[in-house]
Amino acid sequence: MKITVNGVCYKLAEDMGARLLSDWLREDLGLIGTKIGCGIGVCGSCTVLVDKLAKRSCLLKLSDVQDHEITTIEGIANADGTLHPLQEAFVDCGAIQCGFCTPGMVISALALLMKNPRPTRDEIRKALKGNLCRCTGYQQIIDAVELAATKLYSTKQSSK
Amino acid sequence: MKQAFRNDALAKVTGRAKYTDDYSMPGMLHALPLHADCSSALLRGIDISKAAKMPGVLRIITAEDVPGEIKFGQIIRDYPVLAHKRIRSSGDVLALVVAQSRGEANAALKEIKLELKDSPGLYDPHQALLPDAPLIHPEHGSNICNYHRVRTGDITAGEKEADIIIEESFSTSRVEHAYLEPESALAHLRPDGVMEVIGSMQHPFSTRRFVAATLGFELKDVEVKTVPMGGGFGGKDDTAALVCARAALCAYLCGRPVKITYSREMSMKESYKRHPYDISYRMGVKRDGGISFVQVRMVADGGAYCSVTPWVTWRSTVQCSGCYEAPNVHCDVYGVYTNNIFTGAFRGFGSPQVNWAIEQLVEIAAEKLGMDEVDFRRMNMLKQGSVTVTKQKLDSHTVSLNEVMDKVLTEIDYHKKRKLCSFGDPSLDKWYGIGFAISYRGMSLGAEGVDMNSAILNVQPDGSVLLETGVHENGQGSESAMILIAAEELGLPVSRIRYRMPSTSNIPDGGTTVASRGTIMGGGATTKAAEILRSIISEAVKDHMGKSVDRFEDGWILDARDQRICSWDEAIRLCYSKQIYPYAFGVFQAPRVSWDEDTGHGDAYFTWVYGCQAVELEVEPKTGKISILNMVAAHDVGRAINPDMVKGQFYGGMTMGAGYGLIEEMPVKEGAVTATNLHQYKVLRSTDLPEMTAIIVENPDPLSPSKAKGIGEPTLEITAPAIANAVYRATGKRYTDQPIKIRRESEDNG
Ligand code: FES
Ligand code: FES
Numbered sequence: 001m002k003i004t005v006n007g008v009c010y011k012l013a014e015d016m017g018a019r020l021l022s023d024w025l026r027e028d029l030g031l032i033g034t035k036i037g038c039g040i041g042v043c044g045s046c047t048v049l050v051d052k053l054a055k056r057s058c059l060l061k062l063s064d065v066q067d068h069e070i071t072t073i074e075g076i077a078n079a080d081g082t083l084h085p086l087q088e089a090f091v092d093c094g095a096i097q098c099g100f101c102t103p104g105m106v107i108s109a110l111a112l113l114m115k116n117p118r119p120t121r122d123e124i125r126k127a128l129k130g131n132l133c134r135c136t137g138y139q140q141i142i143d144a145v146e147l148a149a150t151k152l153y154s155t156k157q158s159s160k
Numbered sequence: 161m162k163q164a165f166r167n168d169a170l171a172k173v174t175g176r177a178k179y180t181d182d183y184s185m186p187g188m189l190h191a192l193p194l195h196a197d198c199s200s201a202l203l204r205g206i207d208i209s210k211a212a213k214m215p216g217v218l219r220i221i222t223a224e225d226v227p228g229e230i231k232f233g234q235i236i237r238d239y240p241v242l243a244h245k246r247i248r249s250s251g252d253v254l255a256l257v258v259a260q261s262r263g264e265a266n267a268a269l270k271e272i273k274l275e276l277k278d279s280p281g282l283y284d285p286h287q288a289l290l291p292d293a294p295l296i297h298p299e300h301g302s303n304i305c306n307y308h309r310v311r312t313g314d315i316t317a318g319e320k321e322a323d324i325i326i327e328e329s330f331s332t333s334r335v336e337h338a339y340l341e342p343e344s345a346l347a348h349l350r351p352d353g354v355m356e357v358i359g360s361m362q363h364p365f366s367t368r369r370f371v372a373a374t375l376g377f378e379l380k381d382v383e384v385k386t387v388p389m390g391g392g393f394g395g396k397d398d399t400a401a402l403v404c405a406r407a408a409l410c411a412y413l414c415g416r417p418v419k420i421t422y423s424r425e426m427s428m429k430e431s432y433k434r435h436p437y438d439i440s441y442r443m444g445v446k447r448d449g450g451i452s453f454v455q456v457r458m459v460a461d462g463g464a465y466c467s468v469t470p471w472v473t474w475r476s477t478v479q480c481s482g483c484y485e486a487p488n489v490h491c492d493v494y495g496v497y498t499n500n501i502f503t504g505a506f507r508g509f510g511s512p513q514v515n516w517a518i519e520q521l522v523e524i525a526a527e528k529l530g531m532d533e534v535d536f537r538r539m540n541m542l543k544q545g546s547v548t549v550t551k552q553k554l555d556s557h558t559v560s561l562n563e564v565m566d567k568v569l570t571e572i573d574y575h576k577k578r579k580l581c582s583f584g585d586p587s588l589d590k591w592y593g594i595g596f597a598i599s600y601r602g603m604s605l606g607a608e609g610v611d612m613n614s615a616i617l618n619v620q621p622d623g624s625v626l627l628e629t630g631v632h633e634n635g636q637g638s639e640s641a642m643i644l645i646a647a648e649e650l651g652l653p654v655s656r657i658r659y660r661m662p663s664t665s666n667i668p669d670g671g672t673t674v675a676s677r678g679t680i681m682g683g684g685a686t687t688k689a690a691e692i693l694r695s696i697i698s699e700a701v702k703d704h705m706g707k708s709v710d711r712f713e714d715g716w717i718l719d720a721r722d723q724r725i726c727s728w729d730e731a732i733r734l735c736y737s738k739q740i741y742p743y744a745f746g747v748f749q750a751p752r753v754s755w756d757e758d759t760g761h762g763d764a765y766f767t768w769v770y771g772c773q774a775v776e777l778e779v780e781p782k783t784g785k786i787s788i789l790n791m792v793a794a795h796d797v798g799r800a801i802n803p804d805m806v807k808g809q810f811y812g813g814m815t816m817g818a819g820y821g822l823i824e825e826m827p828v829k830e831g832a833v834t835a836t837n838l839h840q841y842k843v844l845r846s847t848d849l850p851e852m853t854a855i856i857v858e859n860p861d862p863l864s865p866s867k868a869k870g871i872g873e874p875t876l877e878i879t880a881p882a883i884a885n886a887v888y889r890a891t892g893k894r895y896t897d898q899p900i901k902i903r904r905e906s907e908d909n910g
Pocket of ligand 2: 099135
């Protein structure tokens with residue numbers, strides 16, 4: 001069984017297939033940015049990218065993701081270590097309080113922007129519906145996603 | 161314009177921030193609690209024989225194994241670290257399983273057998289108050305955990321003066337904090353004999369007390385360190401401290417590091433909630449619109465343990481008539497023991513319940529008088545120099561109720577939109593309503609507790625600064641606010657200041673970071689420390705360079721004629737070369753407050769904040785669905801240290817407050833919580849909310865050294881009544897019980 005996480009390919013024994021993806025990421029790989037808020041798929045704090053889709057890692061078994069590419073919050077910064085524009089926007093917009101929801105939020109937003117580079121605020125709200133935040137009231141998180149979209153889009157336009 | 165600043169943003173946005181469960185240690189074991197699951201019983205025995213033989217299990221710990229004290233409490237010691245002989249709540253922990261892994265601990269939990277004898281439980285606080293009710297804590301002598309009152313003026317005279325008397329009862333929900341990170345603790349006994357604990361808790365000092373008492377240690381032998389915490393909202397005080405004490409107990413008995421991380425299910429089962437209140441008001445008003453008397457009785461369900469019920473209900477007592485002048489007041493407030501899941505500190509701390517009621521009541525009164533609800537409020541509200549119902553004169557700071565109300569009503573265009581309200585018009589298939597609410601709020605703990613805080617500024621030989629305060633970072637950005645205050649006071653960029661990971665062994669007990677006291681108390685202490693530090697440096701410069709320092713700016717030390725004397729770094733080098741430590745310890749003691757339990761009179765809080773919120777919404781008559789269209793808030797924060805973080809408090813508080821009005825209610829059956837996880841206890845999601853507008857009002861407070869007050873709680877305490885008032889104007893019906901569930905025509909007739 002093979003699983004790629006943040007660009008690194010892991011070969012695993014078949015009998016690992018029943019293990020939860022969230023446990024494996026946190027406990028075996030030490031990727032603690034993936035958080036556990038509910039363990040039953042309702043809070044979104046464990047969200048990771050499976051290929052290009054945002055998925056809740058507490059609901060996935062390793063066998064569900066074999067031969068797929070997983071991206072966690074640790075894997076989205078630029079290669080030189082600088083922040084991804086989406087991460088930058090979260091910092092700049094004051095979108096972070098306790099930060100427990102932040103990794104999942106960033107991942108869900110990233111999945112949205114890959115699909116829809118110019119989302120409306122309503123579309124952002126819908127895309128983040130599965131991610132609970134008890135601290136921020138979501139408003140500055142939505143500001144952040146909007147800002148990142150604008151920035152990413154204009155860089156893309158100018159590099160064309 | 162100041163920019164958003166957070167010292168912890170980078171770590172959090174990259175996933176590198178380490179919360180308690182993200183830590184592990186070599187040889188670490190895992191422990192999990194066994195909960196009672198019934199609310200009232202005698203515990204005859206615990207059979208661990210089978211569970212102890214399960215794979216991976218090292219030890220099973222019960223009350224008999226506790227070397228120190230078993231019961232704790234910040235006010236009354238009634239809350240057991242492990243329940244002994246008697247079960248009073250379904251959240252009681254009866255045993256701890258320590259195993260190699262969480263999975264193994266979990267499996268063994270199921271094999272523990274209990275021998276119980278049922279004893280009847282009390283689930284209705286009104287019944288618990290009856291003279292023949294069985295006692296939840298016989299040693300307390302009564303089911304009344306606490307009683308507060310206010311007796312002001314003459315209630316009989318007030319009745320005589322009244323032209324109209326309004327009587328109305330209200331009830332409020334039991335609410336889950338629903339911080340996103342469940343409780344977690346990691347403890348290990350260091351080689352030097354100190355029990356070191358990290359945990360997801362918001363009161364490191366009470367945690368230290370609980371840990372020390374459980375183990376029979378002295379306070380010097382326990383060190384509680386602070387790591388990032390995934391939300392608290394008042395909810396990570398007692399329960400979370402006991403989780404830490406249990407981890408320490410396991411670590412002590414097993415001689416190895418032990419981590420306890422709760423599942424969401426465990427967290428919901430055991431953690432305390434917001435107090436549900438039953439509130440009955442009688443209010444007299446005169447034709448001219450003045451309030452002639454307020455009579456109120458409140459019964460707060462404290463559940464099985466005291467926690468901070470006396471303090472929570474005390475705030476309700478002080479603020480029992482809302483932000484209005486009332487010459488005659490008769491108020492009785494009871495905190496009552498039952499076998500329900502217990503209740504404690506929760507953002508708002510006794511004010512959301514009162515505001516839910518009083519902010520609807522004043523509108524009912526205005527309507528009966530044929531008066532506009534804005535005019536009625538304006539006439540009766542507390543103004544500069546007003547005397548509160550507890551006989552405190554408000555003259556030490558700006559009383560800005562009128563200002564915040566006007567700002568909100570103008571921003572939302574209240575008077576125009578007020579005319580568009582549907583009042584349940586049957587010809588419409590969508591009803592529109594607008595409503596608002598106002599409040600005042602005493603800052604910090606007031607006469608509730610010892611109120612002081614300290615800060616250490618320790619300048620290193622290279623001029624960089626270590627800052628530490630007794631304030632705990634709950635996720636609200638208080639460390640960042642302290643850094644900004646220090647930076648401003650010392651004329652340094654924030655990059656020169658590091659907030660040192662606080663430890664209970666280094667900074668004195670600063671009390672709990674609740675009651676929105678982080679900024680005002682910690683900020684006060686930081687300002688004081690900076691004052692001392694500036695005078696140490698100024699003296700050194702004067703003595704050794706012969707120049708008088710006027711101020712510290714942009715990394716320079718300046719004289720009165722704006723001339724640079726030397727750079728900050730040079731001044732620090734000078735200090736060290738002359739054997740002077742640029743080190744300061746600053747203390748801020750809250751100005752004196754007073755309280756007379758008998759009359760309910762006193763200067764309850766040293767300063768107050770004021771706020772107003774308005775809501776527009778739509779109700780679908782067919783389905784009863786409520787959609788919020790707009791929310792606007794104005795709060796006087798004294799001074800906004802970190803405006804973007806302040807706004808974040810607005811949005812977060814309003815969202816939590818809206819949930820309180822609309823959907824949040826923790827279901828209980830025979831005292832036990834029946835919602836097991838966040839699919840059954842729902843909180844608002846991004847799609848449930850409109851765009852919000854936050855208006856920061858700044859009237860610097862002379863009694864606060866940093867001029868700032870607090871914002872954490874005010875933002876939550878008036879959203880629900882604003883919604884209720886808007887729902888009234890949409891539907892034409894009053895909803896006095898939380899959460900609001902729209903009655904449809906058929907239900908009304910049936
Ligand atoms: S932990 Fe996976 S959705 Fe909550
Ligand atoms: S920032 Fe705390 S849950 Fe979102």
